[in-house]
Amino acid sequence: MQLAFEDFTPGRVFQLGTTVVDREEMLAFARRFDPQPFHVDEEAAKESIFGGLAASGWFTVGLWMRAYADGVLNGATSLGSPGGEEIAWPAPVFAGDELVATMEVLEARRSRTRPGVGLVRLRAHLRRGEQEVFRSTFTGMFGTRDGGGAASG
Amino acid sequence: MQLAFEDFTPGRVFQLGTTVVDREEMLAFARRFDPQPFHVDEEAAKESIFGGLAASGWFTVGLWMRAYADGVLNGATSLGSPGGEEIAWPAPVFAGDELVATMEVLEARRSRTRPGVGLVRLRAHLRRGEQEVFRSTFTGMFGTRDGGGAASG
Numbered sequence: 215m216q217l218a219f220e221d222f223t224p225g226r227v228f229q230l231g232t233t234v235v236d237r238e239e240m241l242a243f244a245r246r247f248d249p250q251p252f253h254v255d256e257e258a259a260k261e262s263i264f265g266g267l268a269a270s271g272w273f274t275v276g277l278w279m280r281a282y283a284d285g286v287l288n289g290a291t292s293l294g295s296p297g298g299e300e301i302a303w304p305a306p307v308f309a310g311d312e313l314v315a316t317m318e319v320l321e322a323r324r325s326r327t328r329p330g331v332g333l334v335r336l337r338a339h340l341r342r343g344e345q346e347v348f349r350s351t352f353t354g355m356f357g358t359r360d361g362g363g364a365a366s367g
Numbered sequence: 368m369q370l371a372f373e374d375f376t377p378g379r380v381f382q383l384g385t386t387v388v389d390r391e392e393m394l395a396f397a398r399r400f401d402p403q404p405f406h407v408d409e410e411a412a413k414e415s416i417f418g419g420l421a422a423s424g425w426f427t428v429g430l431w432m433r434a435y436a437d438g439v440l441n442g443a444t445s446l447g448s449p450g451g452e453e454i455a456w457p458a459p460v461f462a463g464d465e466l467v468a469t470m471e472v473l474e475a476r477r478s479r480t481r482p483g484v485g486l487v488r489l490r491a492h493l494r495r496g497e498q499e500v501f502r503s504t505f506t507g508m509f510g511t512r513d514g515g516g517a518a519s520g
Contacts, residue, residue: 247429249436250445263446271448272432276400276425283402292403293416295424297455301505303448352454 217290218359219332222319230281230315235269237309243273268306274313274348275301278340281315291357293331298352305347313340313347320351324358332356370443371512372485375472383434383468388422390462396426421459427466427501428454431493434468444510446484451505458500466493466500473504477511485509 244253248270251258259267286292307313321335333353340348397406401423404411412420439445460466474488486506493501 247433247436249433250440250447252447268447270432271450272425272429275428279423279425280400280402283400287403294403294405294421294459295456297424297453297457297502299454300450300452301454301503302450304450306447349450350454 217286217356219291219322219324219334219356220359221290222322222332222334222336222354222356224319224321226319228286228317230278230285230317232312232314233277233281235277235307235309235311235313237267240269240273240309241267243276244270248272264306266308268308271303271348274303274307274340275350277313278315278338278348278350282317282338285315286317287354291359293355293357295352295354298350300349300351302349303347304349305342305345307340307342307347311342311347313342315340325355330358330361332358370439370509372444372475372477372487372509373512374443375475375485375487375489375507375509377472377474379472381439381470383431383438383470385465385467386430386434388430388460388462388464388466390420393422393426393462394420396429397423401425417459419461421461424456424501427456427460427493428503430466431468431491431501431503435470435491438468439470440507444512446508446510448505448507451503453502453504455502456500457502458495458498460493460495460500464495464500466495468493478508483511483514485511 252262252264252268253270256267316339318337323333325331335353338350405415405417406423409420469492471490476486478484488506491503
């Protein structure tokens with residue numbers, strides 16, 4: 215059975231597994247979307263505040279997003295996201311890092327204007343061991359089980 | 368001369384040019400990072416709230432980021448970003464869309480703890496005509512011209 219709005223109860227934590235940062239993919243992403251020296255140039259990166267080639271923060275987000283799609287969204291009545299209120303990269307990410315992804319439900323409420331749709335405020339995390347490397351708080355929209363909302367897929 | 372912290376004066380707007388959404392790249396990104404049906408499956412997307420294949424919001428962010436790197440960061444003393452406080456996708460983005468990117472400086476202050484480093488609060492925008500499709504408010508760190516900070520690159 216698909217996860218619907220009703221299943222996203224505050225406090226519930228979804229374990230989204232471990233992802234390993236692939237050096238070539240990290241570099242290819244940075245060359246296309248974020249070609250700053252500390253993301254694409256090994257020598258420049260050594261001299262930078264990161265001390266070595268660091269992932270673009272948006273690549274890190276992408277790794278979390280994929281884990282979230284696989285672990286939650288593609289088995290859910292996901293209706294997309296209007297956005298969020300926090301995004302943070304407390305520490306740099308490097309090639310070979312093993313990152314553990316989680317998603318926690320903070321709040322859930324039904325849409326006042328759209329029957330069958332619920333808004334879930336959630337927190338994303340990627341951690342390398344005890345170190346948090348990505349955090350975000352944003353809103354996901356989900357169809358309700360009890361009616362009205364068009365489910366995705 | 369490189370852009371340094373001192374050049375990011377509140378109210379200054381940087382025009383970052385136009386980017387066109389390439390269908391194949393949009394799809395490849397979604398398949399890897401955000402494989403939800405409305406991002407990767409034409410038929411499912413038609414039935415979704417988007418009414419057609421829509422870009423992953425993170426792909427849209429990537430397009431803005433590239434424009435920002437080309438137009439500002441790679442000619443500046445960029446030291447990365449700790450994160451931001453707002454991210455929004457007010458309307459879906461589709462293949463073939465022409466998106467105009469801007470960056471506006473909201474606030475600028477010197478770091479209290481790190482000499483030679485300045486923190487710039489800025490607003491990112493992508494627009495399709497009059498329609499805003501991406502907005503974010505976040506902080507960039509830049510080396511100051513008058514001293515101390517190690518510049519990138």
